[in-house]
Amino acid sequence: MKLSRNTLVFAFGLAIALFAGWFVFPRVLYVKQQQPLDFLHKTHAEKSGIAECSECHTLRDDGSFAGLPPMEKCAGCHSERIGESKAEAILVNDYIKPGHDTPWLVYSRQPANVWFSHAIHVKRAGLACTECHSTYGESDQVRIYQVNRISGYSRDIWGHSMSRLRRAPHEGMKMSDCEDCHQQHGVEVGCLGCHE
């Protein structure tokens, strides 16, 4: 009788902890943030016939990566409103007309002390964009950006799965993920190979 009571109480504590840890904790740890407007990669790929990521996400002449396209790039087509969507209105009225860049929340933004060269990985190593960024380029909706309360970085760095078990290769952008890939390809770089 007593023993069983103990077991019950123990199991109860266990259950509470497991629930809190696996279901409550992630929702508390990450804050959801909306992107400034609904940008649809899919639409741009299909309608405006943009085939390559590099058409908008360009490498500069010095090899550095320009990242997200500047406002001018968008203004190339969206100088005036195309279509009636809400996003369209926001883009044109809030950003293109006043002429400043859209404050996108970058899912894969790394800490300032990380040095990552797209040129080296794409040009020399010949990696496809999807190997790290998955098929986001074909997505027909803008994802919610989740920021970590403690570290202040995007959830994509850790990857969506809390356990990090059985995750896709593109999931997670932690140092260990870089190291794993480098190990697999036998590419050795020292600390300052990837840090500033």
Add this chain to the structure above:
Amino acid sequence: MASAAFADSRWIARGAERVSLPRFLLWLAPWAALLALGVYAAGLCLYYGLNQTNMDNRFAFGLWIFLDLGIIALGAGAFFTGFLVYILKRAELRPILNSAVVLGFICYSGAVAILMIDVGQPLRAWFTFWHPNTHSMLTEVTFCISCYLLVLCLEYIPILLRNRQLRRLPSFLVFEHQLHKLVPVLAAVGTLLSFFHQGSLGGLYGVLRGRPFAYRAGFLIWPSTFFLFILSAIATGPSFLMLVTATVEKITGHRLVPQEVFRRLAFISGVLLAIYVAAKSVDTLIWLNITSPAEGFAPWQFYGYKPFGTPILFTEIGLFGLLPACLLTFRATASRRAWLLTAAAMACAGVLLNRFVMTVQTLALPTLPFDDFLQYTPSWQEVASFAGVIAYGVIVYSLSYRYLPLFAPLKGGDSHVSGD
């Protein structure tokens, strides 16, 4: 008057005579104040950073490291007594064992606390466990000291649980009993760990190829200082034990351990000290004549700067080494309490001086031809935070003495001399 209100006699072991609570609190008050000051100073260093200290780029280690090495050496009495009692079965030393454990606990926890202030990014200190550099003596130190501190806690708990009130809880009693069976194992583990980190602390400086004053040739991966530090620590640990016990006896006015425990400790301490002095002398000669010339440094360069002349070397080896070794070993002097304690004090002074020379002189001396000899005086924050650790030690020891059976009660009338 109010003393009746918070009489704590229920907590004090039966038959043990302790001063009244107010008087005890009176004794604690100044130490508590000192501790508070220390905590404040440490807070300053943690909040504003190490610019609160007088350390600088050349004097990157200062008072703290010196005193850390010092108290850790003195704290060696804990593991060594454990080693003697449980491994070498020297039962006659049992009466002093608990006190030794508490002392060890105080020294090590104090040292670790100071180290946490001493590093620039305390929150990253644990990285050492995650990305350890196995070639670094400091890694060895970090691992061993933290593990050994854990061991000391485990050794401390059973003593804690033997408190009159606590042992009334059945579950605690069981726990204590189980734990007690574990103590010999702990003693063995502690001994191993301690040997290593005492050595690594010596290695810390012995491996400094770039500091010819500290650099020593050695055996395998260990420079000679590795072994010298172990020797000096276990040689002076017992002396420190005697000093503390004697002081406590003086303060409380109780005779706490039988005289022959002292004599036994003195003999062990003396013999080991003699061995240490011999080894140290040989090492010094090798270093001065072979190691350092090979690096292009003539010995006179090390002792050309006041106040670090050759006298400091002879004081360390002769006055505070050989002399106390003799005094402690020979019955004639060792049986005289006054001589005994003087010698013990000298031995402790010797080990402190050695640690001082290794840490401070090493950094003060120039290496580049156009360097100059550097002075450094610790800031009040450095002194205060360390004084805080001393105070913490006194408080913990006083409480343990009052409420825990640190010393097995002696048979025969123990005279109650008044004093606080």
Add this chain to the structure above:
Amino acid sequence: MSARYGMVIDLDRCTGCGSCMVACAAENNVPALPQATPRTGLTPILVRRVSNGRDGAERREGFIPIMCMHCEHDTPCVKVCPQQAVEVDKATGIVMQMPQRCLGCRYCMTACPYHARYFNWWDPAWPTGMEESLNPGVAVRMRGVVEKCNMCHARLHAAKEKAAAAGKREIDPVDYIPACVEACPTGAIHFGNLADTNDPVCKEARSPDAFRLLARLGTEPKLYYKSKEAWVRALAESSAPASEVQHG
């Protein structure tokens, strides 16, 4: 592939102007510290004044820039760091300091015979707006960590990236020149690959006028000095001259 970057500094050409120090600080986002002293400042490259110890008209003085010597063998700082915040890069031979890994124990500073390592005693700070003038290629170090010369690693990054973008494997040497080398008005600092026997720097390092500080410690520093003046070359060996020792 693997290079051994090193320098040869022609001390006869050094006027002690300090351009290298300022250029280095600007390149590497080293903050200016009004509250610092010569003993607590941050000077990854530090020009020091040396003399032949004589007085009057006999006195000769010179200047000797001190920075991380990037020791090759048994590197003292690498060996002592408890958590692998320092390493010798296999590809370049550069001794790297990772401030984000560093816990600020300063053991490496006591290990370095050249005093080429510096501790961030204060929080890095710039007057309002001056953050705009920081070099985007270099992460700012925080209070409580050790830093030192990383051989202008940001410039190596840029060179690598440029090469990759151009589809080349090897960087173009002209793209990777450390700030101090670029800044020196008399061209006293020569930077190159010591592993490449055709590299002029490699040849210079073998010239009879070349020497290394405290070479007998056996740490194989990759920073060479050279001078035609005997009293300057005498600085290579040993510690303080007897004259200075007496009045210690």
Add this chain to the structure above:
Amino acid sequence: MKVTRRDLLVWSAGAAAGLMVTPVPWKILDDVSIWSQNWPWIPQPARGPVETKQSFCTLCPNGCGLKVRMAAGWPVGVAGMKTHPVTGGALCPLGFGAHQLNWHPQRLRNVQHRGQTSSWNNALAAFAKACSQGPVVVIDGFPGRAASQVLRGFADKRGGSYRVIANAETRVLAPYEAWSDVPASALGYDLENAQTIVSFGAPMLDGWGTPGRFARMWAERIAGMNDPALRLIQIESGLSRTAARAWKWIPVREGTESALASGLARVLLEQKLVPAHGPIPAATISEVAAQTGVTAEAISDLARSLVTQEPVLAIASDYDPAVAALNVVLGAVGARGGIVRRSQKAEAYLPAGAEIPNARAVLIDSSVPWTFAPQTEAEIFRFAAWDGGLLKADWLLPAPGFLEELTDVPTPPTAAVETYAVAPALTKSAADVRSAAQFLAALDAGVTSSEKVIHARCAELFHAHAGTLHAQQSIPLQKIVSVEKLEEQLWAGAVWVGEPLRSAGLHCELTKWPATARSAPRESWASVWTAPVLPPLASKLYIESNLREAPPRRNV
């Protein structure tokens, strides 16, 4: 049923066990470690494209060529312009931190009237009023710029006077102006062709002339050599940087360099080491020896060694007619490797003394050294990019800072040939700033703008068809097809270098031997720095190391 203490213990044991197999402890540990590795409060460099631009430093008259790295529209680093014909990529140590100056806490951000914040309109009104009431004196620090022409034009138009503050190197040239009819602004030092340079306390390696110009010659032709192709003899009381690195150092009693110059001249003339020249210095060798502390033998040895490797050029640290006279005696005036005339058309300037009599308004350009403090009843309008709390004026007017305005770079004071370059504005100013020239243009529509003058000068250069243009490669000017092309090149950082004059056209006659002057030793690069503040990173030299003595009265 009631919960016992035991239940609580068991429950928490279970909870603890459970927690260990959830992400909670591990994830928190990981995040905390990331957080503790990138403290969010650490300043972060801006992201954005990095580009390299060429321009010129305008913080002293030497106008060094700059290679400026720009990120997100702000300069993030400066280096020397390797293609620059004079500096060859050198800068003074202070220049390397100049890109941070615009954010200096002492930056003058708004119009100050006697300590009160005021406005440009008030300043304009006040200045207009003052000008209408009496003569105006305009003071310029770097004469010969386009802006200088605007300032001078205004002064002439208003019947005021235009005066300049000459720097030490120009003051040194003053005696030759007096003894010939050639203005000092047309004279230069032909270091490149000299074989022996005897410097009377001039900081040849530490703040003299254009950075890099002499330093590189020294490095190539003197450093570490026993018998160098170029001898540098330093006559100075202390072991300055130059003295320490010179071929020979002659220690003399403080302030007696000038006396030694006369002594040397006397030896040269007495011992007929040089062709006879007019007057002979009064002081005998023994007197000079007693005065300078250099033995008579040493003096005559030195004198003889001077003429063993010619051409020889004597350089004073500041205005010192005796040293100039020594040059005359040595035949170094108007000769190759000596003091040469570099330009035919150069204007003489009225130097501005500390006293400025009978003026109603004094307008001080931002190029005037911060140390200049006029004694006058007139209302002072002073332009400055930085205040430093040291500038005394009725009106402090915020001027453009480093690389914030288009300006041109005329021939530096010491140059042996004419040069011309244009320094485009690379960055916008955080504050509402105006240059003195802009201020005057706003006041008087009749005043031209610097831009116009620069264009005019470019046209002039183009039509003269002389000299070469130094950019990535050197192009003779004849090869330039149009003014536009020339301007395009100049705006991109090219430097025009004129040809050396065929006929020296400089001749000095001494009537009587000049009195000796007592010139104070110079204090290194910081002394040519016009701004009252230094780049913050100068702390590396002055505070965080023992390399240099902190310059006096300057908030480093």
